[in-house]
Amino acid sequence: MSADTIRSPVMTTPSVSVVVPTYRRRDNLTAVITPLLDDAATGELIVVVDGCDDGSLELLQGLARSNPALRPVWTINQGGAAARQHGIELATHPVVLLIDDDVIAGPGLVSGHAAHHAQADDLVVLGYMPTRPAPEGARGRFATGLYAQEYEAVCREYERDESMILKKLWGGNVSIRTARLADVPYESGRFSATNHSDRDFGLRAHKSGLRGVFDRELLAQHEHVRPLDAYLRDARRQGEGRVLVHAAHADVAGQLDMGGTIRDLPAPLRVALVGLERQDQVAGLLTWLLRLVTLGAGRLGLHGIELGLAKFLRRYETRAGMREGLQRLELERQDAA
Structure with missing residues (x-):
């Protein structure tokens, strides 16, 4: 036809x-x-x-x-x-x-x-x-x-x-x-x-x-x-999915750019986020505390603080999902070798 x-x-x-x-x-x-x-x-x-x-x-x-x-x-x-x-x-x-x-x-x-x-x-x-x-x-x-x-x-x-x-x-x-x-x-x-x-x-x-x-x-x-918890779960899943997209379609989507997730953040926030990621032993506790503060800010009507913290936490969860996705791909490559 x-x-x-x-x-x-x-x-x-x-x-x-x-x-x-x-x-x-x-x-x-x-x-x-x-x-x-x-x-x-x-x-x-x-x-x-x-x-x-x-x-x-x-x-x-x-x-x-x-x-x-x-x-x-x-x-x-x-x-x-x-x-x-x-x-x-x-x-x-x-x-x-x-x-x-x-x-x-x-x-x-x-x-x-x-x-x-x-x-x-x-x-x-x-x-x-x-x-x-x-x-x-x-x-x-x-x-x-x-x-x-x-x-x-x-x-x-x-x-x-x-x-x-x-x-x-x-x-x-x-x-x-x-x-x-x-x-x-x-x-x-x-x-x-x-x-x-x-x-x-x-x-x-x-x-x-x-x-x-x-x-x-x-x-x-x-x-x-x-709600906040679902929003952050979505962010982590999106990070992992982004890894899969770039792995499967690098010819069209290009190579994965981890730096692109924080490039538009003000320098102090970039430093804080990367610093939090390096605190393996306490990162979970710190993010849990940030979630509590975010929820509290929302209940008190402090929506600017709520929004800023939610954006920060979302970047953290997205990058965590990306790291998990990269680790999973690496394990798959090792198993296939």
Whole structure:
């Protein structure tokens, strides 16, 4: 098939298999699935319950009795990437739309994705999902604000340079032709227990010749909520995932740059962070104390102090995850030798 044929504007608008992996978000599920089921382009909605016992499966099974397009699926807990891949393998429609379980679709989201795929069959289509501002005084409000800043910065990068859409793919509202996922599976294995499975998928899609499209009109709202402990766990997982990304895709992503994680910090903070990392015997105690101070600052309304300490702790946890990832790679190399 020629490129002209592939990109013909008269291709039939495809129906969509929407895949939502979920873990312990029962209270969110009705809000997540309702706009997806209401969209005329949704051929089926596959919700994969990733081994949790919070009543999510029972809720979905009850809703499915009056919504034949809804397909609840249970799988043993293996992480979001594996659950997502399981749902993809069950998909029966020409396009798969991957939505996170804390993302609320706007009107016509599924149809909008389908319209893009009606124009070409070599696309990875990325929608826009701005973060809903956290209520004043909410636990972890600073984490939502920082997440939103990072997300918007990446979206602006997409618009400056379309090649970055796949090189820095930010999942949660992304679609692709089902047939393409046979050649480029979402899960590549190594990222199932850490973050950046979406970036790994984007880089593999880029190397396979697929094209990224970012469309702000494919609108959804991200209900991001992270208390401090979860925020810092994410940071450590992101650090480990970053190591894997650069190890697997050095030809596109380049070599890992540990220094880049602190280069933008003021000199006193850089010195303090590196000094803390060298205190092997007491680093755990010191970071625990910093967490307590961060939480206390938030409760007292000292949000500037809360934000500054949270940023510092996040850099520490990210770098700790990177060191763990590098150690794991080195052990793998030794075992393979």
